[in-house]
Amino acid sequence: MRNMGEKVGWTVAGVLALLVVAAMTGVVSGGPLDPPGSPASTQQNLIFQPASCAGFPIVLGTPGSYKLAQNITGCSGKDGIDISASDVSLDLNGFSVLGVPGSFGGVSASVVQRISLSNGHVAGWSGDGAYFGNASESQITHLVVSYNALAPESSSAITARSRTASLVTTKTASSCKDQVRL
Numbered sequence: 715m716r717n718m719g720e721k722v723g724w725t726v727a728g729v730l731a732l733l734v735v736a737a738m739t740g741v742v743s744g745g746p747l748d749p750p751g752s753p754a755s756t757q758q759n760l761i762f763q764p765a766s767c768a769g770f771p772i773v774l775g776t777p778g779s780y781k782l783a784q785n786i787t788g789c790s791g792k793d794g795i796d797i798s799a800s801d802v803s804l805d806l807n808g809f810s811v812l813g814v815p816g817s818f819g820g821v822s823a824s825v826v827q828r829i830s831l832s833n834g835h836v837a838g839w840s841g842d843g844a845y846f847g848n849a850s851e852s853q854i855t856h857l858v859v860s861y862n863a864l865a866p867e868s869s870s871a872i873t874a875r876s877r878t879a880s881l882v883t884t885k886t887a888s889s890c891k892d893q894v895r896l
Contacts, residue, residue: 758805767792777801782809782834790816794839797823797849806834806857813839813862820862823849830855837861 760783764770767789774780774797786809788794794811797804804821811820811834819841823829829852836843836859843862846852 761786761795763787770794771796773798774802774804775799779803779805781805782807782811785810785812787812788814788817788820788839790814791818793818793822793841794820794836795822797821797826797829800827800829802826802828803830803832805832806836808834810835810837812837816840819843819845821845822847823852825849827851829853832856834858835860839863 758779758781761772761780762783763786764772770789770792772786772795774795777799778801780802782805786794788811794813794817795804802823813820817839820836820839820843821831822842822845823831824845824847827850829846829849831844831846831853832855834857836857839862841863843859844854844857846854
């Protein structure tokens, strides 16, 4: 009988050992085999000169902060930078958005909200230097705007039209047909 008791005891011990091992495989895990994605960037989105005229206009279509990394020189028959999303901050970072003969507008934002344009120079565009048509709750600050609106009668250095007030504080608006049109 003792032999039978030992067999039952070893069987129970074996079953318990298997249950412990099975339970631990659910608790102790090496984690997923796929590595996590890269960490989200905390830097501002840098804007560089497009390689060709096919890269114009530069479209800012996602909310966020953008900063020029260098001067941007436009192309004939094209706008410079079009802001098509709300909640965009564009810091020219001391650089210039420069038009060429026959280029359209420098920086435009239409029917969007909470746009900020600051800290640079917009010059040489045949259309508006900065056009914020119906861009509500927006601001243009520390901006030098010159030699724009050289062609169409309806263009200005800065145009800001909105039912909700937009703040325009500019260092200089010179040599343009109209300085600031609100």
